[in-house]
Amino acid sequence: MARARGLASLVRGGTIHLPPPALLAFLYAGLIGLGAVLLRLPVASITVITWSDAVFMATSAVTVTGLVVIDPGSELSVFGQAVIAALIQLGGLGLMTFAVIVLSSLGLPIGLPQKLFLQEDLGQTSVHQLLRLVTVIFQVVLVAVLLGFALLAFVMVPEMGFGEGLWHALFHSISAFNNAGFSLNPDSLTRYASNPLVNIVITALFIVGGLGFAVLSDLSRRRGWRQYSLHTKLMLAGTALLIVIGAGGFALLEWNNPQTLGSLPGLGDRLWVSWFQGVTPRTAGFNTTDTAGMRDGTTLLTIVLMVIGGGPTSTAGGIKVTTFLLAMLATAAFFRRQDRLNAFGHGIALDQVLKVMALITIGASIIVGSLFVLVLSEDGDFLELLFEAASAFGTVGLSQGVTGELSQMGRAVICFLMFIGRVGPLTLGFFLATKTPPRVRYPSSPIYLG
Template sequence: MMDIITKFKNKRVIYLSPPQTLAFSFLVFIVLGTILLKLPIASTTYISWLDALFTATSAITVTGLVVVDTGVDFTVFGQVVIMILIQLGGLGLMTFAVLIVMVLGKKIGLHQRVLIQEALNQTSIGGLVRLVKILLIFTFTFEFLAFIILSLRWVPEYGLGYGMYTSLFHTISAFNNAGFSLWGDSLSGYVGDPIVNLTITFLFITGGIGFTVLADLWSKRRFRTLSLHTKLMLIGTLVINVVSMLLVFTLEYTNPATIGQLSLGDKIWASYFQAVTPRTAGFNTIEIGDMTTTSIFYLLMLMFIGAGSGSTGSGIKLTTFIVMILATLSFLKGKHETVVFHRTIKPHVILKALAIIVVSLIFIFLTIFTLTITENASFLMVVFETISAFGTVGLSMGLTGELSPIGKQIIILMMFIGRIGPLTLAFTLAKPKKSNIRYPEDEVFTG
């Protein structure tokens, strides 16, 4: 496909910048996925074009919001289409393109490298091919091992065929942070099951931490020698997950609709699972809509923050959040530079973090604004659905199935924006304008 675009380019018929190509590739697969899911052999019941489009978008953007019951309304053919879309969308279309090129033995050109760079959010081209190789090795190794473990758990329960099939589906869905499940209540049937809890969360935390982090860990292995980015991601992930688990446990402890009536062990498993899933995995083992308003509000923040850069997850990204907090602390302490782990964070990175947050908030604001007009639902449900789509999380308080046609279209757009990254979209829309004129500084009073 990339070759086609390149050919078009050479003929000067169309010219697409790397972010535009990325967005365009996603669009092509959304269209293909929609058509495949709309085929009679894909579903067991009538599915509208809009619902097929919604499902295809939800799969390729690894969101997991569903308007039809994946395990019931789709045939195995439909489910396999969803599984392939998830793997394509999660690993990144560009990475797949590289794989094809590598398999065909072709040399990877600069233009393709720039595309991969965009997809993986890398700042240097060197070592990209190596990174992609590591990425693919990691992916298939992790997925294979998890598939074996889950099969050992589910084949005895469901028999060989469905047991292996459901293990494969949930493995791919988990590692790619898609959150699609063959069961209507997601993984609620395994709320206290250690194997399912550990395997699924290990998959989506690994997939969500970002491939650069995995590659760095793979090649260095000692904390002190790790890159700043890796250190921030590891410590940030640990801290936010532990804090979230304690909060969910405390806030839900006496809630009879969620974990109140579970045993202490199951309470802990459920708190752990619901604490780690909102930063884009999207599976759930308790009913999200039944959680306390305080928990749900806290989940909103987690969904907004999201996973790691260059990962199968979305959101503003954990490092964006950390950079923002660090820059603020430095400002409050009167420091001229933002320093962490004896390294200075570039001003440009801070400015980028600000831009990501501003652009994200604008998209979220516009979506909530519109949905409060089109949907007949509580404000909290609308906010939750919006941020879930933005972070390609896939958790819902129950609004997804009730969305109006316009509401579905808005959420489709939001999942798309959330996955290609609000900044990528904004870059695509903004016209770069370089200026060499320097203007004098002037004071503006803020706050």
């Protein structure tokens, strides 16, 4: 009965009323469909691509993942590459954010329904200050992409010529800031492994993009650590910690590996690659060395970093840094016999901890279930398939060579993971669950755990 009432509440007066998370999921699906149609146009490709190729590439672009089944640099025309870049920007910026920017530029009013959808798209708990946040997002995106474009042009224009070099610089700047990982080079950024400018610009773009627009807005309005919100403090501290773990761990595990760092001649080259490969699993997706040649320990570390991802309201995916940190804080509080959760002088409500548990449980269930299907349908190594699943769920884009060999079933599973990773695992709950207030309250009883 509760399920029937929940479904009936979606239809009133012959009109379907969907909650914001569900509607946003349908909007992203619609954008993927439009992108696939555009990529199937003869003008979009140099070689003939199938509908399966087009849908996969469009899904990867809209979800800002970067996994590819065709080489966009050699198999897509400039028009097709521009479609990919546009899908990346729309997917990374957020459809409702883009819509509000357009409405504001046209001087049209933005009503409460639009604000509610925007609130869900940006992961905010309140509709207040949303328009200010949208303004900050637009300014940050514009400045970051244009600055990255200008700096990358100093490297790519001399190498490729004026027109092609400018286009490559713009494409990679858009892809990097949106944590997409798409590259027009067949070897990603391996050719720039020891180039300081490319290493600094690309990583700066995807780290800033992965912090989250809420953090960037807070940094622009407040001065000093004490004035920052708890969310900003957690994101800055968590990001710094994960960067150190990622870069240091990669260097430690791969230093003498002849297939990765061991093949590089100098200390500087190894440090640059360690830095890049240590931060790129946080949903960026570019690589400057052969990820298929990594040792199993490094592969496992990369999988963990990919699942954690970046920050909420960002261009990154994963369960998010704040989710990971709250899980660690809750674990520490349990062992300290604390009944309240605190961080940086702020208390954390119980409902936040419950949301963390839901995110981790749903995320793990989705990854494990999808991996089970991949193991049954594909011939790849188990660790390689786990790497692929984690990369898709975290909307990262790193691969150990499995993507191009996927069957149609495998492609469908990876597309599903990319889509869920972009719209958020909790969105799935809005389709599966109905809120029903309890009619009876029962006394609590002890349960033996562990």
